[in-house]
Structure formats: C-alpha cells, structure tokens
Amino acid sequence: MRIINEGIMNSGTPIKISLENNSLFNVQTRRLIGAHFDYKVSKDFQLGATIMNMTERPITFKINIGDEPISNTIWGIDGTFKKDAPIITRLLDKLPFYSTKAPSSITGTFETAHIIPGHSKIIGKTGTSYIDDFEGAETSIDVRNFGLWFLASVPGGQPSLFPEGNNAPEYFRLW
Numbered sequence: 001m002r003i004i005n006e007g008i009m010n011s012g013t014p015i016k017i018s019l020e021n022n023s024l025f026n027v028q029t030r031r032l033i034g035a036h037f038d039y040k041v042s043k044d045f046q047l048g049a050t051i052m053n054m055t056e057r058p059i060t061f062k063i064n065i066g067d068e069p070i071s072n073t074i075w076g077i078d079g080t081f082k083k084d085a086p087i088i089t090r091l092l093d094k095l096p097f098y099s100t101k102a103p104s105s106i107t108g109t110f111e112t113a114h115i116i117p118g119h120s121k122i123i124g125k126t127g128t129s130y131i132d133d134f135e136g137a138e139t140s141i142d143v144r145n146f147g148l149w150f151l152a153s154v155p156g157g158q159p160s161l162f163p164e165g166n167n168a169p170e171y172f173r174l175w
Contacts, residue, residue: 029057048078050113057122069120076113082106 034052056069
C-alpha cells in the first residue's frame, strides 16, 4: 500500500486500514466452452451435434459442502427431415367443402442430450469436501477471568487415580 497524500502522513493521526472479508463468498473461476456442428445429409435431411463443458476452479483446495466445483459435460444430437408430400394435397382436395392449392410437406425433428456430471480435477480424483475446518471459529470463554470458572465432576471408574470419586452416592456411579 502506498499513501499518496502527504498531509495524512504528517498529521500524526493513526491510520486505520480495514479490508473486506470475502470468507462468505466462494469465488470460483468458471469456464464454459462448446461447439455445434451441422451436416447436410441430403436436401431433405440434416443432422447436428453439440458438445459443451463447464468447469469451475476454486480459489483454495479446501472446499465446503455445497460449494464443490463442477466439471460437467453435455453432448447432444439433433436432426431435421422435411419432404414435400403432394399426395396429401390431392387427398385433402377430395374432401367435400375443402379445397387447397398450397403444397403440403411432412416435417420431423428430433433432439436428444446427455449430461456427464463430474467434479474439478483440482480437488483430487475422488473429490474431498469439508463440513467445517474451524479456522474461523471463535470461543467467548475468557480463561483469564477465574471468577467465571466452575468446578467439574471427578472422573469416575478410576479409583487408583481419583479416590475421591468413590465418595459419590451410588446412583451417580456409572461403573
């Protein structure tokens, strides 16, 4: 960090600097790449294929449950068939009270897709997620203030180490 204003430096006032804590946000680099190809088999039939991959890359290797980076691949195929059908026009003209001069055609389309789920290679072959790593955990117990301390019970079941545990009433003994 560099302070540009010399007046702040010369004022003798303490400079307080705070940084934003981004621990609540798991920023990941995402990459989406894909391609679509069309192939004209004939004047009436056309095929197409699509492939896409989305990969996330985490900032750290410690991944929390629910924030796992993905690496999903989607592939699909599609096709279109269109054929002129003048016989349909002739059959419709034979119906009473109906006449048409527009050419008829038969059109069919299909699409299918499949997703292949996965996880980022960054987190290992099997992938590891952590419930909590306790790095941000705090305790409000101040061990310096002995006025807040309380006596604990004597461990039982070890009369050679803690003979005073034998003085407890029978219904408190678990051994």
